[in-house]
Amino acid sequence: EAPLKQDFVRQIVRDDLASGKHDFIRTRFPPEPNGYLHIGHAKAICLDFGIAAEFGGTCNLRFDDTNPAKEDPEYVRAIQDDVRWLGFEWHELRHSSDYFEVYYLAAEKLIRQGDAFVCDLSQEEVRATRGTLTEPGTESPYRNRSVEENLDLFRRMRAGEFADGSRTLRAKIDMASGNINMRDPAIYRIKKVAHQNTGDEWPIYPMYDYAHALGDAVEGITHSLCTLEFEDHRPLYDWCVDRVDLAGHPELMEPLVRRGVPNTAAKPRQIEFSRLNINYTVMSKRKLMALVQAGLVDGWDDPRMPTLQGIRRRGYTPASLRLFVDRLGVSKQNSVIDFSVLEGCLREDLDATAPRRMAVVDPLKLVITNLPDGHEESLEFPNHPKDPSFGSREVPFSAQLWIERDDFAEVPPKGFKRLVPGGEVRLRGAGIFRCDEVVKDEAGEVVELRGSLDPESRPGMEGANRKVKGTIHWVSARHAVAAEIRLYDRLFNVADPDDDSDGRTYQDHLNPDSRKVVRGWVEPSAAGAEPEHSFQFERLGYFIADRHDHAAGAPVFNRSVTLRDTWAG
Numbered sequence: 001e002a003p004l005k006q007d008f009v010r011q012i013v014r015d016d017l018a019s020g021k022h023d024f025i026r027t028r029f030p031p032e033p034n035g036y037l038h039i040g041h042a043k044a045i046c047l048d049f050g051i052a053a054e055f056g057g058t059c060n061l062r063f064d065d066t067n068p069a070k071e072d073p074e075y076v077r078a079i080q081d082d083v084r085w086l087g088f089e090w091h092e093l094r095h096s097s098d099y100f101e102v103y104y105l106a107a108e109k110l111i112r113q114g115d116a117f118v119c120d121l122s123q124e125e126v127r128a129t130r131g132t133l134t135e136p137g138t139e140s141p142y143r144n145r146s147v148e149e150n151l152d153l154f155r156r157m158r159a160g161e162f163a164d165g166s167r168t169l170r171a172k173i174d175m176a177s178g179n180i181n182m183r184d185p186a187i188y189r190i191k192k193v194a195h196q197n198t199g200d201e202w203p204i205y206p207m208y209d210y211a212h213a214l215g216d217a218v219e220g221i222t223h224s225l226c227t228l229e230f231e232d233h234r235p236l237y238d239w240c241v242d243r244v245d246l247a248g249h250p251e252l253m254e255p256l257v258r259r260g261v262p263n264t265a266a267k268p269r270q271i272e273f274s275r276l277n278i279n280y281t282v283m284s285k286r287k288l289m290a291l292v293q294a295g296l297v298d299g300w301d302d303p304r305m306p307t308l309q310g311i312r313r314r315g316y317t318p319a320s321l322r323l324f325v326d327r328l329g330v331s332k333q334n335s336v337i338d339f340s341v342l343e344g345c346l347r348e349d350l351d352a353t354a355p356r357r358m359a360v361v362d363p364l365k366l367v368i369t370n371l372p373d374g375h376e377e378s379l380e381f382p383n384h385p386k387d388p389s390f391g392s393r394e395v396p397f398s399a400q401l402w403i404e405r406d407d408f409a410e411v412p413p414k415g416f417k418r419l420v421p422g423g424e425v426r427l428r429g430a431g432i433f434r435c436d437e438v439v440k441d442e443a444g445e446v447v448e449l450r451g452s453l454d455p456e457s458r459p460g461m462e463g464a465n466r467k468v469k470g471t472i473h474w475v476s477a478r479h480a481v482a483a484e485i486r487l488y489d490r491l492f493n494v495a496d497p498d499d500d501s502d503g504r505t506y507q508d509h510l511n512p513d514s515r516k517v518v519r520g521w522v523e524p525s526a527a528g529a530e531p532e533h534s535f536q537f538e539r540l541g542y543f544i545a546d547r548h549d550h551a552a553g554a555p556v557f558n559r560s561v562t563l564r565d566t567w568a569g
């Protein structure tokens with residue numbers, strides 16, 4: 001059984017259940033559908049869904065779709081796909097835009113309470129009067145409009161009478177607050193843009209902080225987890241929740257109840273944790289979007305992208321990501337995680353779950369001269385060295401093999417343990433081979449090795465036990481299937497591509513060797529795999545049959561991760 005996870009968020013939940021503050025917990029994952037999810041979001045997903053499940057509660061997937069300009073149904077679909085792929089299922093699928101009517105009624109309530117006013121200042125004027133960290137802001141000249149005038153103007157904003165940006169509804173809080181978020185922040189703006197969910201119905205849209213807080217309250221979220229940059233927004237979050245008091249005002253929930261949504265409104269609590277940062281990558285939707293649009297990667301699901309769609313295609317498994325998030329834990333401490341930690345989690349998962357196969361990515365012909373030319377046999381190989389439940393497979397063997405070019409050295413570097421002229425090497429599972437002849441082409445390049453297989457060293461024979469320094473893998477040239485093999489590496493060649501202090505941007509730090517496509521050879525049982533099946537290609541690394549491009553007759557494999565950490569920085 002997994003040990004109980006201990007962190008400050010889970011401790012709060014435990015305490016709230018123990019004290020009776022809550023007898024049931026509700027969380028939500030609230031992405032804005034303005035891009036694809038990335039590894040950072042995986043942390044939030046694992047916490048929101050994971051904590052709900054651990055404590056017998058529920059987690060909603062809520063699209064915080066209050067900014068019509070940047071949102072798209074394509075993202076809405078991809079996000080659902082990603083959450084399910086990670087292994088989670090939402091209790092309910094919600095859209096913040098489904099609550100627009102509730103938000104609107106809540107805003108009228110704020111106006112009637114004297115807690116909000118319609119302001120005619122332009123965006124620039126608002127910015128200029130907001131003050132600074134050390135200087136208080138200046139009150140808007142429209143701040144003391146009467147409730148009647150505010151209600152009239154707000155209703156006319158809603159009716160579409162005014163131009164974009166000409167007016168806002170602002171919360172009336174405190175222009176001298178030490179927290180700039182509390183200096184009469186806008187809660188509605190005029191924006192005559194069609195919305196992916198509500199179409200042309202609304203000419204005004206609620207601002208993020210207001211909508212987010214009320215969205216949580218509508219759903220009765222008990223613990224609203226978000227990243228640390230929202231810590232300074234918490235006073236505004238609490239202000240919105242308290243002043244509107246959805247739980248105490250069922251009439252505000254009427255628009256939803258009429259549509260059959262039960263009223264579960266309650267007061268939520270926001271809890272912030274540190275975001276996940278990883279080196280050698282960028283994780284902002286804006287920058288990822290720019291890479292796609294500039295054609296610097298092959299789309300959102302390019303296997304080098306840190307998007308969930310990208311790393312899925314790269315061969316990352318849901319289990320490896322959950323392991324990664326668990327291993328990092330949850331805290332308020334900001335840090336940058338080394339990319340190798342993520343890779344280590346993938347190796348750990350695939351070591352246990354990926355069957356072994358043989359493949360050659362940089363082929364050199366090897367001919368066994370003491371076997372008849374047409375010799376063919378079938379050798380039985382275990383599919384996993386440590387787990388017999390994986391069973392075994394037949395691997396075709398013949399007198400002509402492909403081996404890796406760098407498993408041979410004419411002039412061996414010091415400590416070289418593989419094949420050299422006149423030397424011996426063990427051909428994995430087949431016997432001991434001695435290199436008698438090195439065949440070169442006119443340019444002097446080695447094109448073939450010829451030699452003999454020790455007949456006393458075949459599998460199961462006494463002579464197979466004699467010591468030779470190296471063991472190399474191979475595939476039978478006659479039986480292997482040609483495969484496109486994509487050797488991926490890190491997308492950036494500096495640890496912090498976001499650092500532009502030297503005038504160079506992240507786009508200047510792309511690793512030119514992040515993708516190499518080669519033609520290799522794989523044993524038949526790998527070629528026939530279904531898309532998205534992962535293997536360890538012995539001695540090379542973990543590879544996945546490409547989700548889109550792989551077919552049994554024309555295999556395409558992506559390298560997910562090498563066997564060991566080989567990154568030189």
Ligand code: ATP
Binds near residue numbers: 275
């Ligand atoms: P980005 O800044 O990359 O554009 P975002 O924060 O704007 O992402 P949202 O769609 O608003 O993206 O995020 C949904 C949830 O995921 C939020 O609760 C947010 O706090 C969380 N989240 C986003 N990035 C990270 C991260 N790097 N680590 C942990 N949680 C994150």
Ligand code: MG
Binds near residue numbers: 032
């Ligand atoms: Mg956001």
Ligand code: MG
């Ligand atoms: Mg953001």
